[in-house]
Amino acid sequence: MCFLRIIQFECKDTDKKLLFNLWSSLKYTNFNATIQSIDLMKKSIFLFSFLVIVLNCKETGEHQAVESDSDSGHIIDSSNEKAEFSIVIHGGAGTILKKNMTPEKEAAYKAILEKSIRTGYDILKNGGTSLDAVTKTINVMEDSPLFNAGKGAVFTNAETNELDASIMDGKTLNAGASAGTTNVRNPIDLARAIMDNSPHVMMAGNGAEKFAEEQGLQLVDPSYFYTDNRFNSLKRAKERETIELDHDDKSAFYDPTIKDYKFGTVGCAALDKNGNLAAGTSTGGMTNKRWGRIGDAPIIGAGTYANNATCAVSSTGWGEYFIRGMVAYDISALMEYKGLSLQEASKEVIQNKLTKLGGTGGIVAVDNNGNVAMEFNTAGMYRATMNDKGELTIGIYKK
Amino acid sequence: MCFLRIIQFECKDTDKKLLFNLWSSLKYTNFNATIQSIDLMKKSIFLFSFLVIVLNCKETGEHQAVESDSDSGHIIDSSNEKAEFSIVIHGGAGTILKKNMTPEKEAAYKAILEKSIRTGYDILKNGGTSLDAVTKTINVMEDSPLFNAGKGAVFTNAETNELDASIMDGKTLNAGASAGTTNVRNPIDLARAIMDNSPHVMMAGNGAEKFAEEQGLQLVDPSYFYTDNRFNSLKRAKERETIELDHDDKSAFYDPTIKDYKFGTVGCAALDKNGNLAAGTSTGGMTNKRWGRIGDAPIIGAGTYANNATCAVSSTGWGEYFIRGMVAYDISALMEYKGLSLQEASKEVIQNKLTKLGGTGGIVAVDNNGNVAMEFNTAGMYRATMNDKGELTIGIYKK
Numbered sequence: 001m002c003f004l005r006i007i008q009f010e011c012k013d014t015d016k017k018l019l020f021n022l023w024s025s026l027k028y029t030n031f032n033a034t035i036q037s038i039d040l041m042k043k044s045i046f047l048f049s050f051l052v053i054v055l056n057c058k059e060t061g062e063h064q065a066v067e068s069d070s071d072s073g074h075i076i077d078s079s080n081e082k083a084e085f086s087i088v089i090h091g092g093a094g095t096i097l098k099k100n101m102t103p104e105k106e107a108a109y110k111a112i113l114e115k116s117i118r119t120g121y122d123i124l125k126n127g128g129t130s131l132d133a134v135t136k137t138i139n140v141m142e143d144s145p146l147f148n149a150g151k152g153a154v155f156t157n158a159e160t161n162e163l164d165a166s167i168m169d170g171k172t173l174n175a176g177a178s179a180g181t182t183n184v185r186n187p188i189d190l191a192r193a194i195m196d197n198s199p200h201v202m203m204a205g206n207g208a209e210k211f212a213e214e215q216g217l218q219l220v221d222p223s224y225f226y227t228d229n230r231f232n233s234l235k236r237a238k239e240r241e242t243i244e245l246d247h248d249d250k251s252a253f254y255d256p257t258i259k260d261y262k263f264g265t266v267g268c269a270a271l272d273k274n275g276n277l278a279a280g281t282s283t284g285g286m287t288n289k290r291w292g293r294i295g296d297a298p299i300i301g302a303g304t305y306a307n308n309a310t311c312a313v314s315s316t317g318w319g320e321y322f323i324r325g326m327v328a329y330d331i332s333a334l335m336e337y338k339g340l341s342l343q344e345a346s347k348e349v350i351q352n353k354l355t356k357l358g359g360t361g362g363i364v365a366v367d368n369n370g371n372v373a374m375e376f377n378t379a380g381m382y383r384a385t386m387n388d389k390g391e392l393t394i395g396i397y398k399k
Numbered sequence: 400m401c402f403l404r405i406i407q408f409e410c411k412d413t414d415k416k417l418l419f420n421l422w423s424s425l426k427y428t429n430f431n432a433t434i435q436s437i438d439l440m441k442k443s444i445f446l447f448s449f450l451v452i453v454l455n456c457k458e459t460g461e462h463q464a465v466e467s468d469s470d471s472g473h474i475i476d477s478s479n480e481k482a483e484f485s486i487v488i489h490g491g492a493g494t495i496l497k498k499n500m501t502p503e504k505e506a507a508y509k510a511i512l513e514k515s516i517r518t519g520y521d522i523l524k525n526g527g528t529s530l531d532a533v534t535k536t537i538n539v540m541e542d543s544p545l546f547n548a549g550k551g552a553v554f555t556n557a558e559t560n561e562l563d564a565s566i567m568d569g570k571t572l573n574a575g576a577s578a579g580t581t582n583v584r585n586p587i588d589l590a591r592a593i594m595d596n597s598p599h600v601m602m603a604g605n606g607a608e609k610f611a612e613e614q615g616l617q618l619v620d621p622s623y624f625y626t627d628n629r630f631n632s633l634k635r636a637k638e639r640e641t642i643e644l645d646h647d648d649k650s651a652f653y654d655p656t657i658k659d660y661k662f663g664t665v666g667c668a669a670l671d672k673n674g675n676l677a678a679g680t681s682t683g684g685m686t687n688k689r690w691g692r693i694g695d696a697p698i699i700g701a702g703t704y705a706n707n708a709t710c711a712v713s714s715t716g717w718g719e720y721f722i723r724g725m726v727a728y729d730i731s732a733l734m735e736y737k738g739l740s741l742q743e744a745s746k747e748v749i750q751n752k753l754t755k756l757g758g759t760g761g762i763v764a765v766d767n768n769g770n771v772a773m774e775f776n777t778a779g780m781y782r783a784t785m786n787d788k789g790e791l792t793i794g795i796y797k798k
Binding site for chain 1: 610
């Protein structure tokens with residue numbers, strides 16, 4: 001594929017003309033040679049011409065498919081330049097519409113997005129690791145009541161808060177994840193401890209809380225996660241009892257800004273100065289969830305994936321579809337196995353594959369050159385990115 | 400890739416000769432035409448020749464890489480024929496050595512493997528679905544104390560049995576998974592109910608048990624899962640306290656046949672007469688596990704994956720590595736994105752990628768033509784397969 005790429009990029013504007021001229025000259029030139037060898041040569045040249053055209057068309061076709069107009073989010077992809085470091089975050093995707101937002105609320109979201117990403121940016125700028133940048137950036141969002149993670153976690157049907165998180169190290173492909181904890185203040189720290197200090201990748205429930213205690217992580221009374229806003233959302237959800245039976249747009253309005261109880265998660269992906277990628281995701285799950293439901297956030301490959309060979313990805317959206325589509329890993333697989341760029345792979349997975357499956361949500365991702373993708377098929381996604389020049393981009397709505 | 404394949408298969412024995420002849424004729428033939436056009440033509444032909452050779456070499460190289468000698472298990476891959484239906488099972492992989500096995504024990508394992516697979520075979524032969532075949536086949540193994548699933552589940556550090564399972568439908572890409580249940584007799588039935596009767600993919604712990612109750616699944620007293628054999632294994636594990644801190648070969652001998660406490664899981668993959676694929680996996684987890692550890696068995700994409708476009712896969716092995724490697728989905732991705740056969744993709748993932756990562760275990764898989772793979776990098780894997788002609792193959796050791 002690599003070779004094809006070179007041909008495509010270097011020849012695509014000229015090759016068809018070249019072939020046409022060549023074919024014409026073959027057709028109309030009289031050679032002083034045996035008829036047989038001329039015939040063989042004509043056929044061979046035509047075969048090769050055909051081959052090159054078909055290959056180029058096929059390649060170009062693939063590119064068009066993923067570059068076609070879509071509900072794409074903001075994509076920053078300066079493929080020709082390798083960034084020294086790079087960071088991107090999301091604070092959840094869903095039916096986020098400007099008409100439901102006050103200027104004050106919008107400013108509050110933007111402020112916390114900026115505070116979060118600057119935390120990671122400073123770490124990366126000072127030579128820190130992408131793992132530290134991801135962890136500390138997510139901590140800021142976990143400590144804010146605005147996002148459905150940490151302090152702002154939504155309530156389960158049993159009026160508890162059960163939090164999930166995961167993190168992955170692109171250098172070692174090591175990973176950590178926790179599911180359904182109720183008293184760990186910053187679940188991303190627990191995911192990190194599981195990765196760094198245990199032989200396991202995933203822990204759940206009381207067992208995970210016990211490990212958090214052994215690791216000396218900050219525990220809180222479960223009431224720490226109480227917020228009026230989230231509790232009211234649960235009450236409304238219970239009143240209507242529409243949990244997950246309705247589709248996105250039909251669902252009740254449980255969040256003042258994300259018009260769906262399925263969404264809201266925070267995540268971060270980063271590239272550090274040593275070329276190491278990392279990604280992490282943290283969530284409070286789904287309002288009114290029951291039966292110990294686990295979404296995609298703590299599932300490596302679905303909610304989070306990082307691999308220095310390709311990219312680092314954090315997902316947010318309707319978790320069930322992200323699990324079935326292996327969304328985070330699928331972006332990496334398309335880059336590794338089909339040679340797609342981060343931008344192409346992200347579009348293909350979110351706008352084509354996930355959408356066809358019926359799923360909604362988005363991802364933020366960074367590749368090993370520091371290119372960033374923020375792709376979603378919902379009305380909005382809280383998002384921000386900073387490059388190594390310190391340029392900040394913040395977005396909420398689609399356009 | 401498809402086009403390249405055609406070229407490779409149809410021309411690879413002749414294209415280099417053709418190109419050589421062509422190049423020779425170009426070199427030694429005098430044309431009665433303008434020097435310029437001949438020069439252009441020579442250059443162009445050489446460029447095309449080079450292109451075709453490089454492309455063919457690259458393709459051939461890829462094939463060689465995955466077809467190289469390996470510690471492969473048994474592979475039945477009759478690519479030219481499409482089977483009407485097909486089924487394959489595993490009962491765990493690990494350090495299974497003939498020297499540790501009595502003839503009686505070996506016969507017992509073979510008998511239950513045969514009973515299990517004939518259950519699924521009969522369903523498929525009678526036109527039943529692959530989902531039913533997978534579920535019922537796994538039920539037989541879950542009800543046997545010989546395998547680490549259902550009745551034979553191993554004990555956690557807290558002297559409980561916490562069971563995991565997952566299932567996936569290749570037609571719809573729907574999936575169900577349960578983690579850490581203690582009173583559901585057949586966890587694969589719970590995974591199936593989650594897939595069929597809930598909006599969720601994954602449930603855990605008490606919540607999952609509550610759902611099982613609501614669904615009318617057979618619940619048992621947790622003591623149902625008690626077996627002397629597994630309890631003794633736990634005692635030995637605790638005495639040595641080597642849990643997961645040691646590597647495979649250094650670990651204590653906790654199972655009379657699978658010489659490692661990390662292994663032992665059951666799984667099944669099947670293709671039915673309607674061309675639908677399905678896969679399922681069920682396990683008791685890891686002896687002496689704590690902290691609510693979740694392995695790969697209930698993780699869609701790691702322990703189980705099915706997609707009618709490619710294949711159905713069930714994994715068994717050191718779960719942490721199977722999660723990090725997204726083993727089940729990765730086989731499908733290599734088929735879909737790189738055009739590898741099931742056999743090539745399975746070898747690449749188990750013998751190359753998983754092994755490099757440091758992981759041990761295996762998979763059973765069937766593709767949408769009914770070809771079967773049983774690939775592992777351990778000393779043995781309990782396994783069996785039956786084709787649509789009723790031919791049965793049972794294996795335990797590597798050779």
